[in-house]
Amino acid sequence: MSGAAPLVFRLEGVTKDYGPIRALDGIDMTVRPGEKICLIGPSGSGKSTLLRCLNYLEEPTGGRIWLNGEPVGHTIDSVGRRRAPSEASINRLRMSVGMVFQSFNLWGHMTALQNIMEAPLRVRRLPRAHARDLALGLLRRIGLEDKQHAYPSELSGGQQQRVAIARALAMEPQVMLFDEPTSSLDPELVSEVLDVMRTLAQEGMTMLIVTHEMGFAEEVADRVIFMDRGRIVETAEPHRFFRRPESPRAAQFLARVVGRGRARSGSEQHDLRATTGGEETETGRLATSKTERET
Secondary structure, rough: OOOOOOOEEEEEEEEEEEEEEEEEEEEEEEEOOOOOOOOOEEOOOOOHHHHHHHHHOOOOOOEEEEOOEEEEOEEEEOOOOOEEOOOHHHHHHHHEEEEOOOOOOOOOOHHHHHHHHHHHHHHOOOOHHHHHHHHHHHHOOOOOOOHOOOOOOOHHHHHHHHHHEEEEHHOOOOOEEEEOOOOOOOHHHHHHHHHHHHHHHHHHOOOEEEEEEEEEHHOOOOOEEEEOOEEEEEEOHHHHHHHHHOOOHHHHHHHHHHHHHHHHHOOOEEEEEEOOOOOOEOOOOOOOOOOOOOO
């Protein structure tokens, strides 16, 4: 379509095998600048593997991925042979695509400030004063300027994850990938990480987020992608998805994860009943003010 925004990511037929197990099975998708996409689905559905393929932490078994129109990972030469990517091309990719993991992965022997400065110094080769100013600005942005000299062992889990987000942002990426960033946190610490992510979304950062925080997904996402068994089962605008999922599998998943409400699949209505405190409840919508994790 004329005048359409350029694609950040384009995926065609992406597969990933681990021996006999197919973790990704023919993934086709696009990501546009500024889009916030939440990937949800049961454990083992391929969500994290998909993120890891996007920044080449995992090499796809088949299919193609493009970032800004340039191929990610291997290329195909004029006679159809696969060519492995150069280390320089992978480094360029990871400068454009930041990633935050379930575990914080901070360097324990470095302070919060040093953790954030390290990649700008070594990869971007910024002058130390510039890298320090950048890191301090990011600590201020996430509300942890007073913790700049603290080591990871002196920070709470939520604070460590916020530093991990700042460390990824220090590379000034075009896209941020979040792989269940709150799954390792105590429930009372989840909100401080989600608040940082909300701010990034409001600032227009392109984001792909694997999450079990359903309320957050409905609030922030432009699109929800539901995956199961390595495939994209359903893609929808969040308000519609959380109230009227089209696929029976998505309706089943929401019944189990959200634990209440009524969803409909196509023209057929599915009762999604949940027992809470011994009392069976049934509602007509999914609440967005409270999120519950998949268990």
